[in-house]
Amino acid sequence: MIACLALCMAALWLTRRLAYNPPYRRLALALAGVGVGGLFLHGYDVVASQVLGLGMIALFAILAIHRLTQDFLDLSPMQGALVTAIFLPFTLSAIPLMALAKGALGSLGLAPFPILLLGMAALLQLRNTQLSGEFLLAGIGLAGALALRGLDQPLCATVPIGTHFLYILLAGGILLRLVAVAARHALAGRA
Incomplete structure (x- = not known):
């Protein structure tokens, strides 16, 4: 729960910093909602x-x-709405899978998002865009966070405090960084 609270506070701090960029401010606010949802979920x-909790992640x-x-x-x-609509069934199907499954199988419900970020990294690399590395880092970081989430239950006997809090901190940190960097680059591109 402390990790969810930390995510919520960091996302609210980023929301305040992004006052000049409303679209990304909304993203940071949605990430704060993920933290609040996590507090209730856990x-x-x-x-x-x-x-x-899972609805906020999907949102x-x-x-x-x-x-x-x-x-x-x-x-x-x-x-953009069409791409989102294509991706929507994968995102929405993740909610019941995560709610019903425990351990590694539940983590598979979140897999579409890092896969999309890795795909965007590849497309941005083809365009020689600076941001391709940020999307690559985000995709790999989220995949690593999902691995920690999946290992939580199997390692519970060995690591009594578990690895779930590491999943929340890593995923939250990666997403906060992605929102902050993307906001800066998007604003520079509009200028």
Whole structure:
């Protein structure tokens, strides 16, 4: 729960710093919502808290896909919405898979997002864009965070505190960095 609180506080701090860039400010605010959802998800063992926690993750992913594809793949708002609509079934199917599955299988529900980031890194690399490395780092970092999430239950006997908090901190840190860097580059591209 402390990791979720840290994510929430860091995302709110970033929200304040991005006052000049409303689209990315909304992304940072959605990431703060992921932290709040995580507090409920890890604090209360009821279905509503799972829906809130996992729903906030899905909302952030959808908003991020739409914004990032528009800004860095030079798509129109309609084309960005189409890419998001194509990705939407993968994101929404992740919610029940994560809610029902424990351990490594539950982590597979989050796999579409790092895969998309790695694909965007490859497309940006083809365009010789500076940001390709940031997307590559984000994709690899999220994949590593998912590995930590998947190892949490199997390692529970060996590592009593588990690795779930590391998953939250790593994923949150990676996404915070991606939002901050993308906001800076998007603003420079609009200038």
